[in-house]
Amino acid sequence: MDTTAPTPGTRRAAVLGSPIAHSLSPVLHRAAYAAMGLDGWHYDRFEVDEAALPGFVAGLDPAEWAGLSLTMPLKRAVIPLLDTISDTAASVEAVNTVVLGKDGRLGGDNTDIPGLLAALRERGITSVPSAAVLGAGATASSALAALARICTGEVTAYVRGPARAAEMRQWGTRLGVTVRTADWADAERALAEPLVVATTPAGAADHLAGAVPKRPGALFDVLYHPWPTALAAAWSARGGPVLGGLDLLVHQAVLQVEQHTGHGGVPLDAMRAAGEAALGAH
Structure with a gap:
């Protein structure tokens, strides 16, 4: 000190x-x-x-x-x-x-949860019919808490291993949002959702950059350095709105x-x- x-x-x-x-x-x-x-x-x-x-x-x-x-x-x-x-x-x-x-x-x-909501609201995103979360852990649980307030349908969490899958489902039950879990190997499917929240460490989602759809929804990638991530850059190139870690x-x-x-x-x-x-x- x-x-x-x-x-x-x-x-x-x-x-x-x-x-x-x-x-x-x-x-x-x-x-x-x-x-x-x-x-x-x-x-x-x-x-x-x-x-x-x-x-x-x-x-x-x-x-x-x-x-x-x-x-x-x-x-x-x-x-x-x-x-x-x-x-x-x-x-x-x-x-x-x-x-x-x-x-x-x-x-x-x-303040992470209301901060995430405020960042989305700044971009005009106040409600989505479904969403995807990439990753698990503390940031992912905060993302679920925010999505519980704006997502009217199901949230799919793409994670590695059954233990993390079970944890995310438990957080969903606790936070009042319906969470379906899927294997990380299938994470490309997440990119078709109207809102994708990426909570993975630097580099972990880079391989998804080539799978961004022609008309993507919104991406919230919580990283801020290095920026843009490969996924965020590919998303922007397709014309989709991108929020980054600095926004949060x-x-x-x-x-x-x-x-x-x-x-x-x-x-x-x-x-x-x-x-x-x-x-x-x-």
Whole structure:
């Protein structure tokens, strides 16, 4: 933890995770603070793993710290350390936002789910008759939670192995969305859906680029570096709308800044421009 003595009136927030050096969160949050005139606010990043998390959280001074952003592997590890957790976060057992009250109480929320919905809404996507999810895991469960609110029919999850298939079906039952699972070997079939959410690691879906249909629906690929992915580039070439990881990151960060600062009017455009500039510099 940074032990530098803060100047009076300073408010702090930070993103924690491991690895964390790649995180764009500092770029986005600092851009918001600058545009909002919050001169006394500072946002940093800290390399923190699950073992170090309890000690880091215990050392937060509520007179100085406003909150935290969390990435992997801390989204579930933080839950036992919290005093309260929102229904949204509880629904997927994942917290990416912590707010530290002046009384020292810690509240957890998940802004990935409403952020994903806001990104889709920005593109005019508010309802789909069916959808596909590529991959499993924490991001896939957040995608299912979002799809539960806009998908009127079935979601097909393309995964590797029966254990992950069972897990995705369980998440579907819990979140109130009908989930059918299919083998990853058949993932090309997913591309015919009106909305495809790709939650796989970099390179995992590259082989699907040659299978994009002539008139594709919408693709939401949660990666942001490298960008565009092979799948996203092929999708765009076919004229289909494409959303990327930066869209998700910016929209969820807007909600984090609102919760940490208590201010509305968070500048989405300034945050997106800062993120694009940072990615372009890589």
